[in-house]
Amino acid sequence: MKGLPGFRDFYPEPIPTADSWSLDLRRHIFDTWRGTAERYGFREYDGPPIEELELYTKKSGDEIVGQLYNFTDKGSRNVSLRPEMTPTLARMAAAHTRNYKKPIKWFSIPQLFRYERQQKGRLREHFQLNADIIGEENLAADAELIALLIDTLRNLKLTSDDFVVRLSSRHAWQDFFENSSAHEKDVCDFYQIIDKLDREDPIVSGEKLAKLGFSLEQVNDFIESGQATDELAAIIGNIEARGLGDFIKVDYQIIRGLAYYTGPVYEAFDKRGKFRAIAGGGRYDHLVKLVSGGKTDLPALGFGMGDVVLAELLKDRGLVPPLGQALDAFVQITDESLRNASLSLVQQLRQAGQATEYPLLRAKPDKQLKRALELKAKWLVTLDNANQAHIKNLGTREEQTVPLVDVASALQD
RNA sequence: GUGGCCGUAGUUCAAUGGUAGAGCCCCAGAUUGUGAUUCUGGUUGUUGCGGGUUCGAGUCCCGUCGGUCACCCCA
Numbered sequence: 001m002k003g004l005p006g007f008r009d010f011y012p013e014p015i016p017t018a019d020s021w022s023l024d025l026r027r028h029i030f031d032t033w034r035g036t037a038e039r040y041g042f043r044e045y046d047g048p049p050i051e052e053l054e055l056y057t058k059k060s061g062d063e064i065v066g067q068l069y070n071f072t073d074k075g076s077r078n079v080s081l082r083p084e085m086t087p088t089l090a091r092m093a094a095a096h097t098r099n100y101k102k103p104i105k106w107f108s109i110p111q112l113f114r115y116e117r118q119q120k121g122r123l124r125e126h127f128q129l130n131a132d133i134i135g136e137e138n139l140a141a142d143a144e145l146i147a148l149l150i151d152t153l154r155n156l157k158l159t160s161d162d163f164v165v166r167l168s169s170r171h172a173w174q175d176f177f178e179n180s181s182a183h184e185k186d187v188c189d190f191y192q193i194i195d196k197l198d199r200e201d202p203i204v205s206g207e208k209l210a211k212l213g214f215s216l217e218q219v220n221d222f223i224e225s226g227q228a229t230d231e232l233a234a235i236i237g238n239i240e241a242r243g244l245g246d247f248i249k250v251d252y253q254i255i256r257g258l259a260y261y262t263g264p265v266y267e268a269f270d271k272r273g274k275f276r277a278i279a280g281g282g283r284y285d286h287l288v289k290l291v292s293g294g295k296t297d298l299p300a301l302g303f304g305m306g307d308v309v310l311a312e313l314l315k316d317r318g319l320v321p322p323l324g325q326a327l328d329a330f331v332q333i334t335d336e337s338l339r340n341a342s343l344s345l346v347q348q349l350r351q352a353g354q355a356t357e358y359p360l361l362r363a364k365p366d367k368q369l370k371r372a373l374e375l376k377a378k379w380l381v382t383l384d385n386a387n388q389a390h391i392k393n394l395g396t397r398e399e400q401t402v403p404l405v406d407v408a409s410a411l412q413d
Numbered sequence: 414g415u416g417g418c419c420g421u422a423g424u425u426c427a428a429u430g431g432u433a434g435a436g437c438c439c440c441a442g443a444u445u446g447u448g449a450u451u452c453u454g455g456u457u458g459u460u461g462c463g464g465g466u467u468c469g470a471g472u473c474c475c476g477u478c479g480g481u482c483a484c485c486c487c488a
Contacts, residue, residue, distance in 0.1 A: 005479070056488095067486060082443065084488040112488075117414085119482065128488085195487085257487050280488085304488065332447090340472085369447050380447085397448080 006117075006124025013324035024323035025314075026127070029156070029307055030109055030219050033129040036152045037107040040144070042131055045106045047088035049113075053078040055087045059290055069113040069124065081113035085130040086260075086284070086302060087291055093300070094292030102298075102369055103134030121276045121309045132302030134288065139231060142264045142283060143238035149268060149279055149303055150239070150247045150343055156310070157319045159384045163278060166251035167236070167266045170282075172229050173255060176222055182213045194219070194255045223252045237397070275313055279305035288371060328354040329379040329411055330372035334365050339385045341383075345383065345407060352408040379411050 003009055010023035026042045034044065053070050070080035080226050081087060085108055093104060108130045118124060131148055133141045146165060148166050153163055173194065177187055193200075193208050194196040196220075206216035228236060228250045234282055239248050248266075265282030281303020289297040314320050329349055333342045342358060350355040359368055373394065392399045402410045 002479070024457090063486090064488090067488085086488075114488080116486075118480090119484090122487085199484095277487095306488095334447090365447060366445070366450085370449055373449055382447090392447085394448080 004124070007124065008125070021311075022323060025311060025320055026307065027329065028321060029310060029314075030096065031131060032155050033109060033152060033305070035106075035308045037129070037131055037148065040105070040131075040149070040151070042107040044046060044104045044107050045092065046110065047082075047085070047092060049082055049111065050079050051082055051088060053080045055091065056080055056083060056290070059287060061086065067116055069115040080330060084304070085110045085112065085128065085131070086287065086304075089132055089292040089302070090288045090300065091128070091132075093298065094288050094296040097296050097298060101132055103141060104134040105132075106134070106266045107131040111248070121306075123308060127307040130302060132300060134300040134341075137285070137296045137299040139234050139264070140238060143235045145301060145303055146235065146239060146248065146283065147242055147244060148220050149266075149281070149305065150244050152305065153268065153278070154247075158248040158317070161271060162313070162317060162326050163247070163268050163270055165248045165266050165268045166254045167232055167248055167264065168250065168252050168254040169229060169232055169264045170255065170261055171231055172252060173265055175229075180213055182245070188259055190214075191259075192257070193254050194253075195257045197253060198221075198394075202261065221260070223382060226250050226252065226355055229236070231288050232263065256282055258284075260290075262286060266303070268305075268310075274316065277301055278313065298381050320364040320381055325375050327357055327372075327377040328357065328373045329356045329381050330368075330375060330377035331356060331367070331381045332372065333343045333356040333359055333362075333366040334368070336362055336381060341386045341404075342383055343403065344391065345381065348408050349381075349411065352411075354408070374397055381407060381411075 008021045010021045013022055013024045014021045020047055037044075048366050053065070053068070056068060058066055063147075064083075068080045068083055070078065073079050088110075089106065089108070093100075093106075097104075102167050109127055110130065111125055111127050113125050116122075130150065131145060133145060133301060135412055145169070150165060171192070173191065174187070177190055178184075182190065188206075190212055193205055193212075197205055202216060209216055209219060226249075226395065232250055236245070236248060239245055254265055256267070261282040262285045263283035265280075265339070267280040268278040270278060281301070283299070283301040285299040285301075286297075288300055299403050331346050331349070333339055346358050357377065358374075360396070369380070377394055380394055381389055381390045382392075383404070384401070387404050388401060388403055390399055390401045400410070
C-alpha cells in the first residue's frame with residue numbers, strides 16, 4: 001500500500017532517501033513560524049480541517065470547486081477539506097468578535113488541501129503559516145504583518161539576497177482603472193488579466209485589455225513607473241523604520257488572483273527566480289461581513305506562507321540546520337549482571353531530564369559504541385560496579401569515574 | 414482535466430529481445446581491552462499492475478496505476 005497521490009510521508013532523520021520529507025525539518029520550520037509570530041504578539045488558533053463547501057463557494061464562486069478536495073459526507077452534506085484558512089478565520093472571528101479586544105492578532109499553522117495534479121512546489125496538501133490582523137484599518141497593521149513575514153524568513157536565515165517582498169495595492173490599480181473610460185463591472189476581469197501578465201502570452205493579454213479599453217503598453221508603463229502611492233510610501237516608511245527596508249519594494253505587477261482583496265497586497269519572492277512565490281497576502285476588508293452574512297463588519301488582513309516552497313528554498317541555499325536525534329546519554333551495558341543497576345541509572349537520568357538510550361537486549365560492545373555514536377549521544381555512561389560508573393564525553397573524549405549517585409549531576413556540566 | 418519524461422532488491426543503479434546482478438544498508442557470527450575497523454555468512458525481486466507481439470519480454474506495443482515536470486488554476 002502506498003499513500004494517496006500528492007500526500008507526503010514525514011520521516012524522522014536520518015531520512016531514508018534524499019527526496020524524502022523530514023519531520024525534523026518540518027518541526028524546524030514550524031518552530032520558527034510559531035516563535036516569530038508569538039514574539040510579534042500573535043496568538044495561535046485552529047479550526048476544523050473540513051468545512052461546508054459553501055464557505056468557499058460563497059466568496060469565490062462555483063468555479064473554485066474544480067480545485068477543491070470536496071465530497072458528500074454520510075449525512076449528505078456537501079463538504080470540502082479546507083483549501084485555505086481565511087474563510088474559517090473570518091467565520092470564527094465574526095462569531096465571537098465581541099469577546100476580543102481589537103485589533104485581533106492571530107496565527108495558525110493549518111494543513112491545507114487542493115485537488116489537482118501535483119507539480120513543483122505544489123502538492124495536494126501542504127502546511128501554511130497564516131497570520132492575520134482583524135479590526136484595524138490603519139496601514140500600521142499592514143506594515144506589522146509584512147514585518148512579521150520578513151522576520152519569519154530572516155529567522156530561517158534567509159537574507160535580502162535571498163528574497164524580496166513585492167508590494168502593490170488594489171487601490172493603486174483601482175485609481176488606474178477609474179481614470180479610464182472602463183466600466184466598473186469589469187474591474188475584477190481587469191485584475192485577473194494583470195495577475196496573469198507574467199504567465200500569459202503578451203499578445204493575448206493585449207487583446208483582453210483592449211476589450212476593456214486599455215492597451216498593454218499603458219499597463220506596462222504603469223508597472224514600470226513603480227511610483228509609490230501615499231499608501232504604499234507609508235507602509236514602506238514603517239518597514240524602513242524597523243531597519244527592514246532592504247526587504248521590500250513596490251511592484252505593481254503583483255495584484256493577487258483572489259477576488260476578495262481590497263487594499264495593499266504583496267508576495268515574497270525568491271530573488272534567484274528558481275521557485276514559486278514563498279508567501280503572499282493582503283487586505284480583505286469585506287470578507288468578514290460576507291462570511292457573517294452582514295452581521296459583523298470588520299477590516300481584516302493577512303498572509304500565508306507555505307512549507308513546500310520554503311523547504312525547497314532552505315535546502316537550495318544550504319540553510320537546513322543539523323537535524324536528528326540529540327541524545328544526552330547512552331548507557332552501555334557490557335556486563336549483563338549490571339543490567340538492573342543500569343536500568344535504575346537510566347531511570348534516574350531520564351527523570352533528571354536527560355534524553356537517555358541503552359541496549360534493550362544483550363549486545364556486543366562494538367555495536368553499542370557504534371550505536372551511541374550514531375545517535376550523537378553526548379555522554380557514554382558505563383557502570384563499573386553497582387556503586388560506580390565512568391562517564392565519557394564523546395565530543396572531547398574526556399573520561400572520568402564518578403560514584404553512581406553523582407552521575408546525573410555530572411552530566412549536567 | 415490535458416501533455417512530456419520515468420517506473421528493476423530496503424536504497425543507489427546495472428543487465429544487445431536469450432538463466433535478473435553489484436555496491437551500500439540491514440541481520441547473524443568471529444575478531445577488537447571502547448572512536449565508527451576487519452573477516453565470514455545471510456535475507457530481499459510475480460522487473461509497478463494487466464493485456465498483446467514473439468520460440469523467448471526487464472527490454473517492443475497498448476492500457477492502467479504511481480512518480481516527476483509543464484499546462485489549466487492559484488489560496
